[in-house]
Amino acid sequence: MKSILERKISIEESxxxxxxxSIKQSDKGSLNGLTFAxxxxxxxxxxxxxxxxxxxxxxxxxxxxxxxxxxxxxxxGAECIGKTISDELAFSLxxxxxxxxxxxxxxxxxxxxxxxxxxxxxxxSCGLVDFAIGTDTGGSVRVPASNCGIFGMRxxxxxxxxxxxxxxxxxxxxxxxxxxxxxILSKVAEVLIGFEINPKFDVGTIYLIREALDLVDxxxxxAIQKPINHLRNLFPDRLxxxxxxxxxxxxxxxxxxNWYETHYTIxxxxxxxxxxxxxEEAKPEFGPRIKKNFDIVKDLDxxxxxxxxxxxxxxxxxxxxxxxxxxxxxxxxxxxxAPLKGSLGIDRTKSDYHLRTLSLTSTSGIGRLPQVSLxxxxxxxxxxxxxxxxxxxxxxFLLSVVNKIASxxx
Amino acid sequence: MKSILERKISIEESxxxxxxxSIKQSDKGSLNGLTFAxxxxxxxxxxxxxxxxxxxxxxxxxxxxxxxxxxxxxxxGAECIGKTISDELAFSLxxxxxxxxxxxxxxxxxxxxxxxxxxxxxxxSCGLVDFAIGTDTGGSVRVPASNCGIFGMRxxxxxxxxxxxxxxxxxxxxxxxxxxxxxILSKVAEVLIGFEINPKFDVGTIYLIREALDLVDxxxxxAIQKPINHLRNLFPDRLxxxxxxxxxxxxxxxxxxNWYETHYTIxxxxxxxxxxxxxEEAKPEFGPRIKKNFDIVKDLDxxxxxxxxxxxxxxxxxxxxxxxxxxxxxxxxxxxxAPLKGSLGIDRTKSDYHLRTLSLTSTSGIGRLPQVSLxxxxxxxxxxxxxxxxxxxxxxFLLSVVNKIASxxx
Numbered sequence: 001m002k003s004i005l006e007r008k009i010s011i012e013e014s015x016x017x018x019x020x021x022s023i024k025q026s027d028k029g030s031l032n033g034l035t036f037a038x039x040x041x042x043x044x045x046x047x048x049x050x051x052x053x054x055x056x057x058x059x060x061x062x063x064x065x066x067x068x069x070x071x072x073x074x075x076x077g078a079e080c081i082g083k084t085i086s087d088e089l090a091f092s093l094x095x096x097x098x099x100x101x102x103x104x105x106x107x108x109x110x111x112x113x114x115x116x117x118x119x120x121x122x123x124x125s126c127g128l129v130d131f132a133i134g135t136d137t138g139g140s141v142r143v144p145a146s147n148c149g150i151f152g153m154r155x156x157x158x159x160x161x162x163x164x165x166x167x168x169x170x171x172x173x174x175x176x177x178x179x180x181x182x183x184i185l186s187k188v189a190e191v192l193i194g195f196e197i198n199p200k201f202d203v204g205t206i207y208l209i210r211e212a213l214d215l216v217d218x219x220x221x222x223a224i225q226k227p228i229n230h231l232r233n234l235f236p237d238r239l240x241x242x243x244x245x246x247x248x249x250x251x252x253x254x255x256x257x258n259w260y261e262t263h264y265t266i267x268x269x270x271x272x273x274x275x276x277x278x279x280e281e282a283k284p285e286f287g288p289r290i291k292k293n294f295d296i297v298k299d300l301d302x303x304x305x306x307x308x309x310x311x312x313x314x315x316x317x318x319x320x321x322x323x324x325x326x327x328x329x330x331x332x333x334x335x336x337x338a339p340l341k342g343s344l345g346i347d348r349t350k351s352d353y354h355l356r357t358l359s360l361t362s363t364s365g366i367g368r369l370p371q372v373s374l375x376x377x378x379x380x381x382x383x384x385x386x387x388x389x390x391x392x393x394x395x396x397f398l399l400s401v402v403n404k405i406a407s408x409x410x
Numbered sequence: 411m412k413s414i415l416e417r418k419i420s421i422e423e424s425x426x427x428x429x430x431x432s433i434k435q436s437d438k439g440s441l442n443g444l445t446f447a448x449x450x451x452x453x454x455x456x457x458x459x460x461x462x463x464x465x466x467x468x469x470x471x472x473x474x475x476x477x478x479x480x481x482x483x484x485x486x487g488a489e490c491i492g493k494t495i496s497d498e499l500a501f502s503l504x505x506x507x508x509x510x511x512x513x514x515x516x517x518x519x520x521x522x523x524x525x526x527x528x529x530x531x532x533x534x535s536c537g538l539v540d541f542a543i544g545t546d547t548g549g550s551v552r553v554p555a556s557n558c559g560i561f562g563m564r565x566x567x568x569x570x571x572x573x574x575x576x577x578x579x580x581x582x583x584x585x586x587x588x589x590x591x592x593x594i595l596s597k598v599a600e601v602l603i604g605f606e607i608n609p610k611f612d613v614g615t616i617y618l619i620r621e622a623l624d625l626v627d628x629x630x631x632x633a634i635q636k637p638i639n640h641l642r643n644l645f646p647d648r649l650x651x652x653x654x655x656x657x658x659x660x661x662x663x664x665x666x667x668n669w670y671e672t673h674y675t676i677x678x679x680x681x682x683x684x685x686x687x688x689x690e691e692a693k694p695e696f697g698p699r700i701k702k703n704f705d706i707v708k709d710l711d712x713x714x715x716x717x718x719x720x721x722x723x724x725x726x727x728x729x730x731x732x733x734x735x736x737x738x739x740x741x742x743x744x745x746x747x748a749p750l751k752g753s754l755g756i757d758r759t760k761s762d763y764h765l766r767t768l769s770l771t772s773t774s775g776i777g778r779l780p781q782v783s784l785x786x787x788x789x790x791x792x793x794x795x796x797x798x799x800x801x802x803x804x805x806x807f808l809l810s811v812v813n814k815i816a817s818x819x820x
Contacts, residue, residue: 043683043687060687061687061688061690061691062687062690062691063687064682064686064687064689064690064691065682065683065686065687066683067683068581068676068679068680068683068715071679071712071715072715072716072719075712075713075715075716076716157568158567158568158581158778161580161581161676161679161680161683161719162577162580162581163577163579163580163581163679163680163681163683163684164683164684165580167572167573167577169573170571170572170573170575170580171478171568171571171572171573191716192719193719193723194716194719194720194721194722194723194724195720195723195724195727266478266571269478269481269571269573270478270571270573271573272474272475273453273475273476273477273478273571273573273574274573274574276474276475277453277470277471277472277473277474277475278471279474280471280472280474281471281472281474302481302485303485305478305481305482305485306482306485306486306601306604309482309571309602309603309604310604310605311604312604313603313604313605314604314605316803317605317803320803368568393726393727393730
């Protein structure tokens with residue numbers, strides 16, 4: 001089914017929001033005039049945060065204050081117009097919430113929006129807000145950005161305050177931003193991270209990760225040739241295809257699956273340590289997928305932690321030594337266009353889609369690297385993102401490059 | 411009052427523990443044969459975490475699993491022998507818990523142990539465990555290490571999993587380690603962070619921060635001359651006194667108080683966003699100091715966030731550019747020896763001790779830098795720490811230098 005963006009979409013039709021309102025604290029600031037929405041995993045003072053689950057809603061109090069990141073946006077004049085649907089406890093890539101429904105992917109209405117920041121991505125893609133904030137642990141901003149044909153940014157780890165944001169896996173949790181154009185994305189990142197983007201820059205090397213290209217559907221590989229050629233024209237002689245082995249030194253044939261295995265072991269241990277006590281006490285009602293997810297993380301063999309934590313440090317360290325401040329990595333954001341609604345199973349450990357997606361997203365998680373997904377490719381009209389990753393702490397440089405790419409594309 | 415370490419101190423006499431037990435999961439691993447204690451802000455599966463406050467204890471469930479960092483230590487053969495007293499919600503530097511008491515500082519029994527990882531520092535200093543884990547947001551490992559005459563490490567931000575650890579201010583929260591000698595500290599850090607320390611290294615420049623020396627009591631400045639001379643002998647021509655202005659570029663006369671102001675604004679906003687909802691709903695009983703603390707953070711003018719977040723990024727960025735991987739900063743850990751018990755007031759905003767201490771500790775918080783406090787100085791027999799800080803991510807190098815300094819001192 002084709003995009004329905006040629007006509008105006010209503011808030012009701014988008015199914016992106018849990019509730020709408022207007023909060024505006026200032027008529028001044030760099031974001032004055034812009035509207036935004038907030039994933040229902042991030043506190044808004046005076047409202048309850050459900051984290052996408054009715055049992056969580058019942059067992060938690062009204063938020064006493066805004067999350068720090070929400071206050072930052074309001075201080076700069078942006079208007080918050082509502083809370084958007086999150087996948088339960090942010091533990092999903094699908095965007096099909098068993099209790100609160102599936103937000104509309106207006107670029108492909110028969111397909112999932114992606115999650116867990118599903119409502120935030122939908123609200124932006126439907127044109128209902130200028131930008132939205134979400135969270136990204138293993139891809140929860142980047143994957144819905146890819147599915148819904150918008151920009152999505154995961155910052156360097158720890159660069160945006162997580163206070164007032166419910167934890168999933170602290171070793172990888174971040175607050176991320178979704179926006180329909182790169183100039184808005186940049187303005188919001190400037191406020192949240194606290195820098196100014198320098199429009200002057202020199203690009204070092206852009207490393208295309210071969211194993212990432214090998215992981216994706218043939219049609220995605222073809223679709224991203226256009227943006228890759230665009231990069232080649234903009235930055236002549238800067239692109240270099242390379243093997244992730246130059247970073248990880250692994251001699252097996254698993255490629256980025258080594259990164260996936262390292263990531264999920266730590267992530268699952270973190271999730272159970274963060275949320276298991278509530279799960280065991282509240283005995284919450286879960287949708288079938290999330291129930292299975294929590295069974296999986298509860299059963300993790302935690303003696304595997306040592307190997308994964310050593311590998312995480314080693315990969316992080318090698319990336320830190322390898323990437324110069326003006327180098328970039330380039331990968332497809334997702335291995336496929338958004339799957340059809342209802343097409344993914346219950347058990348993520350049996351899902352080739354999850355394995356391939358998380359193999360792609362784990363690079364920035366492990367490396368603590370900033371990543372932006374750009375909506376620059378399509379397969380028969382259905383969007384798929386291409387991603388650039390900067391060195392740790394080089395969020396500003398990364399956004400300079402993204403702005404250049406986006407402005408030259410027009 | 412002088413040290414009482416010439417005789418054996420019992421667990422009861424230490425007043426460091428809330429409860430004791432034995433948990434040992436493996437007879438193999440690099441920590442086999444070592445015992446440790448866990449700050450009661452960090453989950454141990456099957457036990458309740460009180461976070462130092464009886465109302466928190468009542469309103470929270472039994473921990474379903476160990477915090478990830480606890481599992482890492484148990485996997486490597488260490489034996490956990492108990493839970494140690496924390497200041498309430500980790501929001502204090504004193505170590506005088508209104509409900510659970512003041513753990514013994516055996517090096518100066520009439521003085522406070524320091525907090526908030528008070529029981530962990532006391533247990534190590536009393537010789538009851540080989541090491542202990544605590545948390546450090548604004549100094550909660552480093553200050554008690556200084557007061558109790560032991561080693562204390564705050565790692566690079568995000569380097570040790572915070573899953574199963576109650577948040578205070580996520581922008582600065584870390585898990586830290588307390589140990590009586592540097593080789594144990596190093597072994598524990600190797601496990602928790604996932605690296606191996608290289609005994610071979612070259613030291614670049616060791617920058618003595620002038621404004622840090624200016625902040626401390628005259629007797630502390632005199633006491634740390636001995637370890638500074640030791641550094642000078644070990645690393646000839648490597649020490650350089652310098653001004654923090656070379657980093658922050660501030661033209662006012664506030665010195666490290668600029669860093670304190672930047673740190674506390676973000677920290678207080680983070681604290682209220684993290685804990686305010688529970689405070690407002692549970693209406694907990696607090697000791698007078700912690701009650702005042704929460705009144706203060708609730709009343710923070712959050713429009714000040716923008717300036718502080720920009721300064722935090724700027725200072726972080728400048729430190730990142732300035733410090734080479736083998737450079738170090740050197741500062742006194744605390745401005746004074748441990749204050750006498752009961753000598754500090756209720757209101758931290760009126761406390762010169764807090765202002766000076768937090769001015770010193772905010773450097774690593776803002777810079778996300780690893781810091782080790784070494785027990786190498788004394789004022790009339792009462793210990794005070796001297797600290798080395800490494801560049802972000804250079805925890806391994808920092809520990810190599812600390813090991814060298816400690817081994818040459820013997």
